[in-house]
Amino acid sequence: MKRLLDELVEKNRYLAKKGKVADYIPALKKANPEDLGICVIDMKEKIYTSGEYRTKFxxxxxxxxxxxxxxxMDNGAEEVFKRVGMEPTGDAFNSMYKLEIEGISKPLNPMINAGAIVVTSLIKGKNSKEKFARLLNLFRKITCNERLDLNEEVYISEKRTGHKNRAMAYLLKDMGVLKGDVEEVLDVYFKQCSIEVDCIDIANIGLFLANRGKVLKTGEVVTTDHIARIIKTFMVTCGMYNSSGEFAIRVGIPAKSGVAGGIMASVPHRMGIGIYGPALDEKGNSVAGYGLIEDLSRKLNLSIF
Structure with a gap:
């Protein structure tokens, strides 16, 4: 496996030249666009790595x-999906125009920014500090990494420049979909996006979902198989922004990307995968990371379809 990962990382590294690092969040511009790393953790807890897998993002x-x-877990699925839909959008992750289309009364899914902001507003806690602490502690439990924490620089950068997210949140408040104080909700949202990880951390998240909501290392059941299944289904239908359909055909693995260059993937009953490559395509997905996971899926026959 190690030899295969080394081979595939070097094969796909050149693809980074076809993308560019996210620059609309100023702190993200500092990333090296040529970085590419991967971590694979299987159900026997064997860890395989290659490239810049220890780089923080x-x-x-x-x-x-x-x-x-x-x-x-806090509200039940029925209550959550009263406020956010279950359908792919076909639009960019930060698009908001469908929120004003007649007949659409809520964000179409929880993987676009508008839907994710509504979801964050539903996390229970007496204030934004307690809500984020609960979320961060959950991440620490799932990744088995107690040192996981906020990147203060990125958080401040996001908060200062997140004008479109702020506009979305106030529109959602006006629509009656978002409950609570808008600025408090956004504070939690900006913080959750600014948690600093590496490939091993997100591979562990993928492994947790592959293991039906149970942390393999500790044996702790954190959530139900049903909820883990909901998350993985959204990853298939909406997790790679508006290229999710293409990704499902080419790769066939539940996955979620982030604009700092991460891709977290979960192969049910088999493994978790964490990839980092900060050069992005026009849809916000890691260019080299996409190529890497596509090759890996083909080599190991990972597609769930």
Missing amino acids: TIQSISKTISLMLAI
């Missing part, structure tokens, strides 16, 4: 999977 939209899980 912020989790960004990959956090939407676990915030959704917590919101469902």
Whole structure:
């Protein structure tokens, strides 16, 4: 496996030249666009790595999977999906125009920004500090990494420049979909996106979902198989933004990407995969990371279809 990962990392590294690092969040511009790393953890807890797998980056939209899980655990699926839909959009992750189309009364799914902000508003806690602490502790439990924490620089950068997310949140408030104080909800959302991870951390999240909501290392059942299944289904239908359909055909693995360059993937009953490559395509997915996971899926016959 190690030899295969080394081979595939070097094969796909050139693809980074076809993308560019996210620059609309100023702190993300510092990433080296040529970085590419991967971690694979199987159901026997064997860890295989290659490339810049130890490089730290912020989790960004990959956090939407676990915030959704917590919101469902706090409120039940029925209550959550009264406020956010279950359908792919075909639009960019930060698009908001469908929110004003007649007949659409809520964000179409929890993996786009509008839906994720609503989901974050449903996390229970007496204030934004307690809500984020609950979410961060959940991430620490799932990754078995107590040192997981906020990247303060990225958080401040996101909070200062997140004008479109702020506009979305106030529109959602006006629609009656988002409950609570808008700025408090956004504070939690910006913080969850700014949790700092590496490939091993997100591979562990993928492994947790592959293991039906049970942390393999500790044996702790954190959530139900049903909720883990909901998360993985959204990863298939909406997890790679508006290229999710193409990704399902080419790769065939539940996955979630983030604009810092991460891809978290979960192969049910088999493994978790974490990839980092900060050069993005026009849809916000890691260019080299996409190529890497596509090759890996073909080599190991990982497609769930």
